Amino acid sequence: MSATTETLVDFDEVLTRYEPALGLEVHVELSTATKMFCGCSTAFGGEPNTQVCPTCLGLPGSMPAVNKGGVEAAIRIGLALNCEIAEWCRFARKNYFYPDMPKNFQTSQYDEPIAFEGYMDVDVDGETFRVGIERAHMEEDTGKSTHVGVTGRIQGADYSLVDYNRAGIPLIEIVTKPITGAGAKAPEVARAYVQQLRELIVALGVSEARMDQGNLRADVNLSLAPIGTEKLGTRTETKNVNSFRSVERAVRFEMSRHAGVLDAGGSILQETRHFHEDSGITTSGREKSDAEDYRYFPEPDLVPVAPSREWVEELRGTLPENPTAKRARLQAEWGFSDLEMRDTVGAGALGLVEETIALGAAPQAARKWWLGEMARRANDTGAEIAELGVSPADVAAVQKLVDAGTLNDKLARQVFDGLLAGEGTPDEIIAARGLGIVSDDGALSAAVDKAIEANPDVADKIRDGKVAAAGALIGAVMKEMRGQADAGKVRELILAKLT
């Protein structure tokens, strides 16, 4: 790959000469029980080729039948994105020959998407960007290929193995209009859009929307135009950007790369790029001479979808609260400052904090664990906060133990260590690691006595009424108890003994 020889222009310098235009295509895999065009299960993780039938295998004579649940989810997504819902639309065949699609075409929608002309308001650092939605259409997922390298074959040393369990699972593809005017914030806008779109999808309950499991996949289009020009530049499409952070990095990298090419008097090749998670760079994808020649035509085996206005309004009635209004309401309910709220949204932790609070934790406690503790750990490992393996229920359970005086913050952190290491539930971890505050008053009292004895001058100060000096003794007791004591209780005991 020639990526390493490319000239990258410093991000700040790019902005002095160019205006970026973004476009995002997000595929959402629906969590319907069955596939889009047949009754096969969509359950994740089944044995290979056990969730298949003649239709999703593309066997001769099989006929598709549209999943009503998939259409409903598509309409609800469209409505939540402020789209118009088509009064009449059709499926189309997108023809291509690739083993992951056994029919040799993907059933999709072409020029008649079910939802179009919408928008989503995206919060970025307290500023609102209105992202135009071009369309949201229904289609189906492909099978999963595993590529195998072997030797000893005459033709093609490598081959692939295909599992069609995923082939035919409903997908909704959501395409934005070109997003211009974001300037330096383009990478953050891209990330915030995908993040807040995910929150919306989760709130709708139409998908697991886990990026690590491929339920939500983003393709990032980017172009640069010299500042002051109206016309958009040539774009590249970076595929399979699999985390929020990567969306931001991919935009940043492509901006720097495009500027390097344009500065040198070159022109951007309209092409597919692949993002590399490890290095944060993109490389040129395979160029196909006849790419984009899909010979779309209306699917003859399916009749048009013509949602009645009554049905659309009925589905509108099932929509969750508008995200912008919801954020304002939650902020007021939780008493978060603007900055606290912004950080919560920015970290992609809004839903997690909300669930944790719903399970009984105080708002500031929920915020503290997710933004202080989990965000830091996610950052350390480069994972998404939602994908750490700690659930809102875990955090709420730990906080409950803190509230009850069974754990202090330090011990709680050790419980989270255990959770991240997959050691079981909070209770199991506490038992296995011997965590938990010693509530045995005898042991605590003995430790306090020992601390007083070892620090006679501090004890004298407290006896003289300098209560603030108690901190030194509390520290000594906590050390003696290896952290497994409630600092408030220790303080009470010290004061009781000395005053």
Add this chain to the structure above:
Amino acid sequence: MPDITRDEVAHLAALSRIDLSDAELDHMAPQLSVILDAVASITGVVGDDVPATSHPLPLTNVFREDVVTPGLTAEQALSGAPEVEEQRFAVPRILEEEA
């Protein structure tokens, strides 16, 4: 009326993964032109007031409830596969198949 060129036939053949020799291309191009000409006669009877039809039935919204129905076992599904490995369909190398 529509005239399909030899290059277009070659392009379509490539899209369809059909390997046509030069002789076959020479043979196919005029034949396809004749077929298209024959079909094109339909354009003579449609007016601007007749919308294109993609489906002959006056039906919309034929849906299936989102309920799982039994499909094939893996053994059945793979029974027609030329090659099977690890309960998956083994297919020739995908990348770089076209030079």
